[in-house]
Amino acid sequence: MEKINIVQSVNLALRQEMRKDKNVIILGEDVGVNGGVFRATDGLIKEFGANRVIDTPLSELGIIGAAVGMAVNGLKPVAEIQFSGFLYAGFDQIFSHAARIRSRSRGRFTCPLVIRSPAGGGIKALELHCEHGEAIFAHIPGLKVVIPSTPYDTKGLLASAIRDPDPVIFLEPTRIYRAIKEEVPEEDYTVPLGKARIAQEGTDVTLITWGALVKYSLDAVKTIQDTISVEVIDLRTIYPFDVTAILESVKKTGRAVIVHEAPKTGGFAAEIIATINEKALEHLEAPVVRVTGYDTCLPFARTEKEFIPDEQRIVAGIKKVLSY
Template sequence: MTELTLVQAINRGLQQAMHDDADVVMLGEDIGLNGGVFRATDGLQKEFGAERVIDTPLSETGIVGTAVGMALYGLKPVPEIQFQDFIYPAFDQIVSEVAKFRYRSGGQYPCHLVIRSPYGGGVKGGLYHSQSAEAYFAHTAGLKVVIPSTPADAKGLLLSSIYDEDPVLFFEPKRIYRAVSGEVPDGDHRVPLGVAKVVREGTDLSLFAYGAMVHPALQAAETLASDGPSVEVVDLRTLSPLDEKAVLASVEKTGRAVIVHEAPRFCGYGAELAALFAEKALFSLKAPVARVTGYDTPFPYALEHLYLPNAARIVAAVRTTMAAG
């Protein structure tokens, strides 16, 4: 075990995979010599060479398209998109190619790669360095979507993603790259994909969150602990495929659900969870499902503190839900 920040844990995960498997290659903007703008790939080009840690020209579609070719040939590419806000030029490659290669080839061409990208607000990044675009990708058949919230999960989920057989979009909560640290197992530590985690047990209400939002959710549960309801917090960890069993089990136990994400509300990931509860857990529900999310606006710069869900807003939603039934 080693105490690491989340971004250090990512770095150790990448180093472990590159050390263990010569097929693992990385490509992206400023990832080599500069070690990535967040230093996630720091030192890796020096250790593994410029043929495996490739500084690319500034083209996201080029990065992902090239990685697809490498994956088809049999490598395990881990392309980096510098900010998730800049992933859209590669959207065609991801949605039309990465997601569909296995299917459209009748299983002949799996297209396994891991697209890493920092996402989310809270870093004074404005419209184009703050977005949470996970829903676009969770909506696309053929992709897996993974978002860690702790250093140990970051390393473990990343290594599982690299050795998975399917393409994975691995979104890293940049707001807590350095704000969160914790004990991380050494070596080839794996955390299985598709498995949610109850990070705090409770009996009265379930909070569902992922990535950076797990932390204000935990804070809210803690705030309420002394005099309020007993709140369970479920960290989804994998958005696609969703661990349906685990989230339904939690709702069936507590009878109340509040979903937290920083992406806009309309057609956000929370809508899928709310629909799932309506379809499969309606008769366990004692109160309407609530969502605490970003607003249906572009991500604001000066007012990001008002846009982002925080513990106080989550506490308020919990109280309202408790009062409703």
């Protein structure tokens, strides 16, 4: 079996879903002839033609709004937004329409739409190319929010997202687009939305994270593995998130650290902590620790590594929760 990276896995998932279902189409900026600025749609126009792999005019609002209309009228559009910071140009269409159509039409119309966008920093890109807005989208009722962290999961989660009957925001971890290679089966499989993955078993403390920081958390944990046994949970889906997996782990370890790249206040860690408090407070040996970005603008390339949780901050977080 061939080893492929996350971008190639996105490409494979799109190709296979488009072969399976003629209603699956791709639209976005530079997704056709150019194959996407990250090459996620490379070669797809050759196989499926310009009617199904559509280079649009430069308007994120236009892409998302038109995709809503397409989805309502029977297609399964996969819209690519080139960088996560540009998602907000289409925010009104996501918030006011995509997420609400099923509810406000009482099920008469639905919106099986996937919006893919690279997300996260650490790639020395321009400003507004690196944001991590999962908590913003998770707060909108009617949306699902997915972030893969491995090539295998990417194919399975994207297949699930495309087959899902409701709108899904699919945030791809730019920083590790090409950092991990693994065997991804050609055969049809899905990874269900809403199910976390135990990336590493452990007994002393539970570390919950997602996206690119799964890899960096695993790297950090390796440096202390002789003394501390950390269970690492890759959340995979932010909404709906896997409460059962988190509770099972926390009940076992009694301690939890949540690591994410987005700013701390109102970040998704807060929701996870509230859920742990509601359902497993008596199992906690220490307050849950957050290792996150700061409530600042994401600094430009020269400073961004100070913002994104790194090995040192992750290890410090683990030690903090253990020393309580």
